[in-house]
Amino acid sequence: MRSTLVRGRALLAVVGLVLAVTACSPPAKTNSAAATDAGKAKSAADLGGMDKLVAAAKKEGTLNVIALPPDWANYGEIIKAFGDKYSIKVNSAQPDASSQEEITAASQLKGQAGAPDVFDLGTAVALANVAKYAPYKVATWNDVPDSRKEASGLWINDYAGYMSIGYNAGKVPAPTSLADLLGPAYKGAVALNGDPTKAGAAFNGVVMAALASGGSADDIAKGVDFFAQLKKAGNLLPVDPTPATIESGQTPVVFDWDYNNVAQATKLKGKIDWKTFIPSGAAVAGYYVQAINADAPHPAAARLWEEFLYSDQGQNLYLKGAARPVRVDAMQKGGTLDTAAFSALPAAAGTPVVLTDAQTQKAKDYLAANWAKAIG
Amino acid sequence: MAGLIARRRRRQALFRWVVVAVLAVFFLLPLVAMFEFTTRGTGGHRTLATWRLLVHWGELAATYPSLWDGMKNSFGLVLFTVLLMLVLLVPTVVWVRLRLPGLRRVVEFLCLLPLTIPAIVLVVGLAPVYAWVVYFLGDSTLTLTFAYTVLVLPYAYRAIDAGLSAIDVRTLAEAARSLGAGWGTVMVRVVLPNIRSAVLSAVFLSVALVLGEFTIASLLSRTNVQVAINLLGKSSATMSVAVSLASLILAFLLLFVLSFAGRRRRSGTTPGDHS
Amino acid sequence: MSGGDPAGPDPAGRDPRPAGADPGGTAPRARVPLRRLRALIGAVPFFAFIAVFLLVPTLVVAVGAFGGAGGTVTLANLTSLGDGYVRDAFVRSIVLSASTALLGAVLGALLAYALVTARPDGLLRRVVSSACGVLAQFGGVTLAFAFIATIGLSGFVTTFLRDQLGVDIYSSGVWLFELPGLVLVYTYFQIPLMVIVFLPALDGIRPQWREATASLGGSTWYYWTRVAAPLLAPAFLGATLLLFANAFSAYATAAALVSQGAPIVPLQISNALTSEVILGRENVGKAMALGMVVVVAVVMWLYALLQKRTSRWLG
Numbered sequence: 001m002r003s004t005l006v007r008g009r010a011l012l013a014v015v016g017l018v019l020a021v022t023a024c025s026p027p028a029k030t031n032s033a034a035a036t037d038a039g040k041a042k043s044a045a046d047l048g049g050m051d052k053l054v055a056a057a058k059k060e061g062t063l064n065v066i067a068l069p070p071d072w073a074n075y076g077e078i079i080k081a082f083g084d085k086y087s088i089k090v091n092s093a094q095p096d097a098s099s100q101e102e103i104t105a106a107s108q109l110k111g112q113a114g115a116p117d118v119f120d121l122g123t124a125v126a127l128a129n130v131a132k133y134a135p136y137k138v139a140t141w142n143d144v145p146d147s148r149k150e151a152s153g154l155w156i157n158d159y160a161g162y163m164s165i166g167y168n169a170g171k172v173p174a175p176t177s178l179a180d181l182l183g184p185a186y187k188g189a190v191a192l193n194g195d196p197t198k199a200g201a202a203f204n205g206v207v208m209a210a211l212a213s214g215g216s217a218d219d220i221a222k223g224v225d226f227f228a229q230l231k232k233a234g235n236l237l238p239v240d241p242t243p244a245t246i247e248s249g250q251t252p253v254v255f256d257w258d259y260n261n262v263a264q265a266t267k268l269k270g271k272i273d274w275k276t277f278i279p280s281g282a283a284v285a286g287y288y289v290q291a292i293n294a295d296a297p298h299p300a301a302a303r304l305w306e307e308f309l310y311s312d313q314g315q316n317l318y319l320k321g322a323a324r325p326v327r328v329d330a331m332q333k334g335g336t337l338d339t340a341a342f343s344a345l346p347a348a349a350g351t352p353v354v355l356t357d358a359q360t361q362k363a364k365d366y367l368a369a370n371w372a373k374a375i376g
Numbered sequence: 377m378a379g380l381i382a383r384r385r386r387r388q389a390l391f392r393w394v395v396v397a398v399l400a401v402f403f404l405l406p407l408v409a410m411f412e413f414t415t416r417g418t419g420g421h422r423t424l425a426t427w428r429l430l431v432h433w434g435e436l437a438a439t440y441p442s443l444w445d446g447m448k449n450s451f452g453l454v455l456f457t458v459l460l461m462l463v464l465l466v467p468t469v470v471w472v473r474l475r476l477p478g479l480r481r482v483v484e485f486l487c488l489l490p491l492t493i494p495a496i497v498l499v500v501g502l503a504p505v506y507a508w509v510v511y512f513l514g515d516s517t518l519t520l521t522f523a524y525t526v527l528v529l530p531y532a533y534r535a536i537d538a539g540l541s542a543i544d545v546r547t548l549a550e551a552a553r554s555l556g557a558g559w560g561t562v563m564v565r566v567v568l569p570n571i572r573s574a575v576l577s578a579v580f581l582s583v584a585l586v587l588g589e590f591t592i593a594s595l596l597s598r599t600n601v602q603v604a605i606n607l608l609g610k611s612s613a614t615m616s617v618a619v620s621l622a623s624l625i626l627a628f629l630l631l632f633v634l635s636f637a638g639r640r641r642r643s644g645t646t647p648g649d650h651s
Numbered sequence: 652m653s654g655g656d657p658a659g660p661d662p663a664g665r666d667p668r669p670a671g672a673d674p675g676g677t678a679p680r681a682r683v684p685l686r687r688l689r690a691l692i693g694a695v696p697f698f699a700f701i702a703v704f705l706l707v708p709t710l711v712v713a714v715g716a717f718g719g720a721g722g723t724v725t726l727a728n729l730t731s732l733g734d735g736y737v738r739d740a741f742v743r744s745i746v747l748s749a750s751t752a753l754l755g756a757v758l759g760a761l762l763a764y765a766l767v768t769a770r771p772d773g774l775l776r777r778v779v780s781s782a783c784g785v786l787a788q789f790g791g792v793t794l795a796f797a798f799i800a801t802i803g804l805s806g807f808v809t810t811f812l813r814d815q816l817g818v819d820i821y822s823s824g825v826w827l828f829e830l831p832g833l834v835l836v837y838t839y840f841q842i843p844l845m846v847i848v849f850l851p852a853l854d855g856i857r858p859q860w861r862e863a864t865a866s867l868g869g870s871t872w873y874y875w876t877r878v879a880a881p882l883l884a885p886a887f888l889g890a891t892l893l894l895f896a897n898a899f900s901a902y903a904t905a906a907a908l909v910s911q912g913a914p915i916v917p918l919q920i921s922n923a924l925t926s927e928v929i930l931g932r933e934n935v936g937k938a939m940a941l942g943m944v945v946v947v948a949v950v951m952w953l954y955a956l957l958q959k960r961t962s963r964w965l966g
Contacts, residue, residue, distance in 0.1 A: 108503035240910035244613035270418035406797035501708025542855020574851035580784035588788035
């Protein structure tokens with residue numbers, strides 16, 4: 001009896017000790033990357049000019065990016081171009097990660113060499129985690145409109161897209177409006193890129209459906225109703241659309257950002273005729289946010305990456321991937337825009353709609369309360 | 377009696393082939409669908425281009441460098457995880473059976489715990505532990521061995537427990553001890569040879585688990601073969617399905633070769649004489 | 652050794668007396684704790700490893716479940732488990748896991764028995780057990796894709812049945828993306844897992860026992876219900892428990908197949924932890940994980956009860 005008690009107490013003590021020890025973080029390495037010159041630089045000038053930045057980045061030799069699928073806004077080509085231009089090895093981790101998972105990875109891997117250096121986040125997550133970024137103003141800072149960046153350089157929008165409907169022209173008829181999707185020709189065909197209570201792209205898909213069904217940015221109930229009707233008609237596929245399901249014809253209609261749908265069309269040319277359609281009057285624009293991790297293990301490479309993204313070359317590479325770069329107006333004026341790629345962008349009739357914070361919150365609350373019931 | 381046995385063996389053979397055939401159809405159909413998808417080419421033609429690229433290893437490694445890194449890491453992880461599992465789990469399970477029967481349910485629950493917590497949540501808990509592991513051992517992907525050994529516990533424990541329940545381990549141990557054997561000899565020379573098929577099952581499951589594990593490696597931003605295949609799938613869907621299928625076939629071949637390590641010398645048993 | 656159980660050695664090893672204990676109970680009391688201590692030392696490496704790599708993560712999650720916004724302690728996360736939708740998800744998860752566990756256990760046991768009747772060194776057994784080893788861990792996005800390609804709405808089996816045999820398997824709704832579909836897909840890896848885990852137990856059945864039963868006049872039915880089943884029951888139940896836990900926490904396959912609405916608990920947890928729309932619910936996710944541990948603990952307790960019942964079958 002006594003031995004059990006002793007054993008029990010000893011076990012508890014050991015467990016408590018182990019827990020206490022592991023709950024604290026290990027001691028930080030003596031020269032933390034954030035404390036270096038590059039880690040404190042707020043612009044290239046702080047380091048003595050672009051050449052010094054490039055040299056410092058090459059010395060670091062590596063860049064960790066996260067949540068950048070190669071076929072998303074042409075990131076595959078951007079990563080390769082950056083790596084080739086500066087001879088820096090780019091480690092692309094977790095391409096499927098959501099914005100929240102990027103932040104989680106940064107805190108879980110803090111201090112390790114594999115922690116992400118830069119983030120590409122959806123607006124909601126970006127605004128909730130401003131404390132994690134290091135301020136930096138790229139060389140072309142002034143080209144970006146004030147509403148698309150944070151004044152001290154903590155974050156800046158990088159590209160935007162419109163919510164669209166991609167469809168397999170060989171399998172389903174071309175929709176001319178959103179309501180067409182409720183017809184029998186689309187039975188078991190329509191997929192949304194994720195759950196709207198979880199993924200930003202799907203959330204905007206519901207907003208687009210609301211706008212196209214007579215709702216407004218303030219009231220997305222009609223959007224949720226549209227998907228409920230879609231489910232009742234047997235047209236909604238709960239499958240997660242991936243390049244494989246699109247190529248195999250399992251998901252003939254997909255709600256996703258226009259740059260994603262256009263990228264699929266380019267990739268599948270000859271195999272599948274994938275077309276992109278934006279319903280008129282429902283041009284929901286979504287901007288993504290670029291930020292540098294304050295605890296980036298490679299701060300110079302992170303800053304050079306941002307310089308590259310906001311250079312003409314980087315912005316045109318985004319455009320090649322059918323994403324609308326944030327410097328588009330300045331580049332048009334300066335004549336450096338890739339006009340061929342620009343004119344190939346899908347047409348979006350109507351004024352672009354970007355949800356304000358209040359509208360986003362209202363929509364989120366409505367979805368949290370009603371989405372599962374509507375399509376369950 | 378001989379006629380009875382022969383009749384029983386015929387019935388068993390029929391039962392065997394019917395069951396295997398029906399289940400084989402069930403298991404092979406999805407794999408056939410995967411293969412069919414990889415042969416789709418432009419314009420609706422069938423093509424083996426994807427498979428030809430797969431076979432040209434040099435080209436593949438150049439186009440998708442992370443695949444080779446992933447495979448190297450995975451093979452290292454398989455080796456270390458199986459070793460750690462064999463060294464840590466097998467002796468402990470036998471020891472608990474023989475000497476600490478009161479702890480048996482505790483060990484059983486602990487060995488089921490890794491399976492009750494979804495991997496995405498387990499990573500939340502593993503991250504601070506791995507911060508320390510990286511501090512002491514560096515951030516090589518091979519440190520995932522510890523996490524994988526934990527993941528493998530439920531399956532390996534169950535297999536070894538099933539094997540132990542089939543032999544009279546207590547009597548064997550008592551007999552050996554009474555003949556003067558130390559506990560080491562009992563473990564290695566008396567018990568282990570009798571649970572060979574169970575240990576082999578545990579090794580099978582460990583190899584398959586490590587080769588198929590994706591979530592923890594991905595969330596800790598490490599590269600293993602499944603993470604590499606996933607990244608590959610973003611560039612080319614047919615290629616990623618082909619690589620998945622190829623990795624299934626390779627794992628199958630690996631296990632097939634391993635099965636020869638578990639050769640059973642059951643003298644006195646004529647084949648097909650079971651039950 | 653002498654003076655032990657007069658009924659003979661206990662084949663299932665359930666004698667609680669430590670091996671070599673003095674049955675007369677005349678050993679000095681100081682020796683028993685020392686022996687226990689020495690026995691405990693043998694288990695220390697395993698427990699140390701478990702403590703660091705399993706218990707600490709579990710405790711981190713458990714502690715997190717009680718965390719509120721800004722580091723406060725709260726029970727709100729746990730009480731939110733009573734929400735209608737989370738409760739439904741738990742029920743669906745349990746139903747899914749129990750049904751696939753039973754289905755996988757029965758079919759897997761049949762396949763394992765079929766393998767055991769074959770030559771132990773033969774090709775069939777090697778091929779099938781290697782295949783089962785591989786397929787037991789096959790899951791996730793690829794499995795979902797393979798199933799949709801097979802019996803999805805435009806899968807080749809569906810089109811074959813529709814065009815050649817005139818049978819529309821989806822005439823009463825698309826069940827592939829609801830619970831029945833999940834059951835079918837989960838069974839794909841549950842059966843091989845059962846085979847691998849149960850085969851060692853079947854290997855322990857001696858052919859001599861069958862012969863002995865037959866020579867004593869017992870029928871096949873008698874053999875199976877009174878001789879083989881009681882011996883196999885512990886391993887069978889243990890394997891079924893494993894299958895249950897395996898299905899309960901499986902996430903990747905369901906995420907690819909049913910990515911709308913999070914009908915089962917792992918998907919709910921993933922929503923809570925990784926959502927980029929509804930933020931700040933990580934601790935609710937941890938509370939749900941704690942709930943899962945509690946459910947499996949309860950199932951394990953039921954399993955232990957069942958084991959005790961079936962052990963009476965033998966004795």
